[in-house]
Amino acid sequence: MLSKGLKRKREEEEEKEPLAVDAWWLDPGHAAVAQAPQAVASSSLFDLSVLKLHHSLQQSEPDLRHLVLVVNTLRRIQASMAPAAALPPVPSPPAAPSVADNLLASSDAALSASMASLLEDLSHIEGLSQAPQPLADEGPPGRSIGGAAPSLGALDLLGPATGCLLDDGLEGLFEDIDTSMYDNELWAPASEGLKPGPEDGPGKEEAPELDEAELDYLMDVLVGTQALERPPGPGR
Amino acid sequence: MGLSFFSKNLPIQEGQPWALTTPADIISTVEFNHTGELLATGDKGGRVVIFQREPESKNAPHSQGEYDVYSTFQSHEPEFDYLKSLEIEEKINKIKWLPQQNAAHSLLSTNDKTIKLWKITERDKRPEGYNLKDEEGKLKDLSTVTSLQVPVLKPMDLMVEVSPRRIFANGHTYHINSISVNSDCETYMSADDLRINLWHLAITDRSFNIVDIKPANMEDLTEVITASEFHPHHCNLFVYSSSKGSLRLCDMRAAALCDKHSKLFEEPEDPSNRSFFSEIISSVSDVKFSHSGRYMLTRDYLTVKVWDLNMEARPIETYQVHDYLRSKLCSLYENDCIFDKFECAWNGSDSVIMTGAYNNFFRMFDRNTKRDVTLEASRESSKPRAVLKPRRVCVGGKRRRDDISVDSLDFTKKILHTAWHPAENIIAIAATNNLYIFQDKVNSDMH
Numbered sequence: 203m204l205s206k207g208l209k210r211k212r213e214e215e216e217e218k219e220p221l222a223v224d225a226w227w228l229d230p231g232h233a234a235v236a237q238a239p240q241a242v243a244s245s246s247l248f249d250l251s252v253l254k255l256h257h258s259l260q261q262s263e264p265d266l267r268h269l270v271l272v273v274n275t276l277r278r279i280q281a282s283m284a285p286a287a288a289l290p291p292v293p294s295p296p297a298a299p300s301v302a303d304n305l306l307a308s309s310d311a312a313l314s315a316s317m318a319s320l321l322e323d324l325s326h327i328e329g330l331s332q333a334p335q336p337l338a339d340e341g342p343p344g345r346s347i348g349g350a351a352p353s354l355g356a357l358d359l360l361g362p363a364t365g366c367l368l369d370d371g372l373e374g375l376f377e378d379i380d381t382s383m384y385d386n387e388l389w390a391p392a393s394e395g396l397k398p399g400p401e402d403g404p405g406k407e408e409a410p411e412l413d414e415a416e417l418d419y420l421m422d423v424l425v426g427t428q429a430l431e432r433p434p435g436p437g438r
Numbered sequence: 439m440g441l442s443f444f445s446k447n448l449p450i451q452e453g454q455p456w457a458l459t460t461p462a463d464i465i466s467t468v469e470f471n472h473t474g475e476l477l478a479t480g481d482k483g484g485r486v487v488i489f490q491r492e493p494e495s496k497n498a499p500h501s502q503g504e505y506d507v508y509s510t511f512q513s514h515e516p517e518f519d520y521l522k523s524l525e526i527e528e529k530i531n532k533i534k535w536l537p538q539q540n541a542a543h544s545l546l547s548t549n550d551k552t553i554k555l556w557k558i559t560e561r562d563k564r565p566e567g568y569n570l571k572d573e574e575g576k577l578k579d580l581s582t583v584t585s586l587q588v589p590v591l592k593p594m595d596l597m598v599e600v601s602p603r604r605i606f607a608n609g610h611t612y613h614i615n616s617i618s619v620n621s622d623c624e625t626y627m628s629a630d631d632l633r634i635n636l637w638h639l640a641i642t643d644r645s646f647n648i649v650d651i652k653p654a655n656m657e658d659l660t661e662v663i664t665a666s667e668f669h670p671h672h673c674n675l676f677v678y679s680s681s682k683g684s685l686r687l688c689d690m691r692a693a694a695l696c697d698k699h700s701k702l703f704e705e706p707e708d709p710s711n712r713s714f715f716s717e718i719i720s721s722v723s724d725v726k727f728s729h730s731g732r733y734m735l736t737r738d739y740l741t742v743k744v745w746d747l748n749m750e751a752r753p754i755e756t757y758q759v760h761d762y763l764r765s766k767l768c769s770l771y772e773n774d775c776i777f778d779k780f781e782c783a784w785n786g787s788d789s790v791i792m793t794g795a796y797n798n799f800f801r802m803f804d805r806n807t808k809r810d811v812t813l814e815a816s817r818e819s820s821k822p823r824a825v826l827k828p829r830r831v832c833v834g835g836k837r838r839r840d841d842i843s844v845d846s847l848d849f850t851k852k853i854l855h856t857a858w859h860p861a862e863n864i865i866a867i868a869a870t871n872n873l874y875i876f877q878d879k880v881n882s883d884m885h
Contacts, residue, residue: 247714247768250771250772254774262523262524262525263522263524263613265613266612266613266631266632266659266662267631267662267664267681267721267777268777270659270660270661270662270681271681271717271718271721271777273660274660274717275714275715275717275718275771278714278717279714282714
């Protein structure tokens with residue numbers, strides 16, 4: 203059924219299934235059950251948290267407490283993963299990271315746009331002004347810049363390990379996006395978790411390796427998500 | 439422990455097997471009134487059921503002080519917010535009774551967005567003998583009226599009438615998690631994830647914002663309000679808890695906006711227990727002042743803690759509710775159980791504290807003797823008048839006959855809501871859609 207060490211698919215609808223009998227996750231031998239030492243977070247824990255974050259954001263009205271706790275936990279996990287020194291050499295071409303970031307950011311953008319616009323809706327209703335993030339983000343390094351939409355700080359964490367977002371479990375989230383782009387070697391598991399992350403400054407919009415069709419597609423997605431945003435409020 | 443409880447299993451809200459449970463029947467809050475005569479429950483379907491304790495009578499010694507249904511009404515309906523295209527759940531998050539000031543009873547009930555003040559009155563007499571109307575209320579033909587009579591009050595079957603007196607709407611953008619009536623009996627507060635508002639019970643069109651922790655940029659949001667309560671005696675003091683495990687005591691006399699706390703209660707993280715889930719399990723799910731007003735009780739995922747208002751550095755007592763779950767946190771994170779919000783309660787004399795757990799277990803801790811007990815709320819183990827048997831969860835090693843192993847705990851059976859009678863040893867336990875009321879007959883007085 204479910205072998206140890208692999209994360210299992212999680213239905214979007216399934217909230218809390220009865221757990222009485224299925225006790226595989228209580229098996230002390232399971233990688234996820236043993237307390238992960240602070241130094242090394244299992245990537246499955248990271249993936250799980252990302253999944254939870256996406257699931258939370260997908261709700262029409264996210265449970266703020268749940269969201270905030272998951273985001274903070276994700277930050278802790280990311281913090282422990284970042285300084286991991288023993289990374290195998292990156293086999294994919296050097297342009298792959300920036301491509302990954304851009305594509306990630308664009309697929310991210312829809313989610314972050316919906317979250318940001320939701321929060322903005324809330325602000326507007328109260329009469330408070332809250333301008334969306336300017337596109338050129340002057341935030342501290344580590345924040346994802348490639349996206350065209352204001353991004354909730356939390357979603358920046360999705361920068362590094364991009365491969366995980368495109369695993370099977372997340373197919374449902376991107377149903378309306380043409381996924382033919384992803385069916386190429388760039389998304390081989392070998393590239394998972396090896397991205398240096400967006401700390402190398404503002405993301406580059408251009409990626410020489412991309413052909414024109416792919417660039418066009420990218421632009422469509424970026425423009426499409428911008429259309430979802432509300433007009434900015436009066437000042438910040 | 440000195441307490442031996444026997445059960446009074448109420449036939450109300452008979453639970454069906456888990457698979458057939460109607461979600462609307464799930465009890466979402468339980469609250470005794472100030473005398474303990476009335477017990478209110480709210481459920482996911484927006485209904486409120488009030489139970490009343492029957493007076494003890496010599497004629498029927500077996501029905502000493504049992505709780506029977508007094509009134510049932512629909513408090514909240516599902517609503518649709520057209521502006522945001524969102525449905526607002528009718529689930530009752532909290533009920534708080536107002537102190538009784540006349541023959542009527544009043545309570546506040548709230549869902550995620552709207553608080554309502556309900557007045558409960560009894561009618562056991564009705565006037566008879568009107569001159570102009572007949573018994574059915576139809577106007578009489580005046581020519582048939584030959585003499586005048588004074589209408590008299592005749593007894594009738596007791597009728598309990600409930601009416602909404604005030605509706606406090608549009609005060610909250612985020613989800614309301616607590617309400618608390620002030621000791622001044624004129625104001626109350628409501629708290630959502632980011633803000634706390636102060637209302638006057640008679641004024642519905644405005645409220646005062648007294649706490650606002652919303653950051654200017656929502657990207658910077660790292661902490662939310664999880665619970666809040668007014669001090670039982672000092673009408674200017676209130677406390678609110680956060681998702682990071684801190685408590686803030688605020689004084690409304692100090693400033694109009696109580697963003698600056700008077701006291702901050704926070705326990706430093708234990709380095710030996712540090713994990714990725716440290717913050718989640720430190721999130722306070724409930725905070726309750728003691729009846730004396732000197733202490734606070736908090737519940738986080740694994741413990742209940744007693745805090746002295748005079749000591750901010752750490753709690754004075756910590757009790758482990760189910761420490762055997764500490765090694766299972768990753769799995770509990772995966773299935774979201776780690777986010778469950780358990781409530782806690784003091785007994786009338788502040789000597790015993792109670793909280794719920796999984797597998798329909800609930801725990802009690804005696805602060806004086808330092809003894810604790812685990813009990814189960816389930817039909818199988820609570821025949822009426824039977825004494826509840828202490829349960830035990832074994833973690834491996836020696837296992838006694840009736841022990842439950844950690845691996846066979848049912849995490850879908852959670853006791854999130856419990857309440858303790860203000861004066862006597864009577865407790866109300868909500869187990870999904872069943873309400874259990876347990877009473878200690880051996881030691882009826884507080885100890």
